[in-house]
Amino acid sequence: MRDFRWKDLLFPGFFLVSLALVFFLVPSLWEMFTDPERIVRLVRSWGLYGALGFLGLQVLQVVIFVLPGEVVQVAAGFLFGKWEGFLLSVVGIGLGSCFNFFLARLSGRGFVSSLVGEGELRRFDRFLSSSRGEGALFLLFLIPGIPKDVLCYVAGVGNLPFSLFFLLSMTARLPGIVGSVWLGHALFEQEWLVAGVIGAAAFVLFLLGVLFRDQLHSFLDRVRKRRR
DSSP, X not given: OHHXXXXXXXXXXXXXXXXXXHHHHOTTHHHHHTOHHHHHHHHHHTGGGHHHHHHHHHHHHHHSTTSOSHHHHHHHHHHHHHHHHHHHHHHHHHHHHHHHHHHHHHHOHHHHHHHHOHHHHHHHHHHHTSTTHHHHXXXXXXXXXXXXXXXXXXXXXXXXXXXXXXXXXXXXXXXXXXXXXXXHHHHHTTOHHHHHHHHHHHHHHHHHHHHTHHHHHHHHHHHHHHTO
């Protein structure tokens, strides 16, 4: 029983203590991650280590899932351009997703339930455990407005192999990453029309994802039941 308790508490404890230290050491963390200009200034202040520092910020945003990710990716486009910014964002998101997945797998269901709530965890479980679980996972990562970083934790306590999770989740995320990074690049180049079109499209898609989230869950649930 003692071994089980240590395994059950060690990783969540380390995770929560780490988050507390981050917020204590950087009291303006939320303000920074909601303001791309602050991220730009911070990364530029690191000089030659800016790209490495940006990777750390991107990983941190994925791990601390309450922080908005799109702002970081917009800053990537502003700082590094379309292609380098896209590559850095993909690598950072990939590393953060791996961390979330394996932290959840090592810590167990209780830890993830404490993060997302048992009801929400059960609902995602139903989707991912169905015969079309892979398709459901892809859709959930593709559609804007779905908390994708949280899904990494949820997938970690499921039966999906890591390789398949990583392939599906990262492929589905690519359009959103491209849009955010290219928006940042358009702002840097002062291409206001391009920035306006990308920003408006992103806002509409995000709003639709939020408004129709429950309908999407209901649709996936109906598909799951038909496949039984």
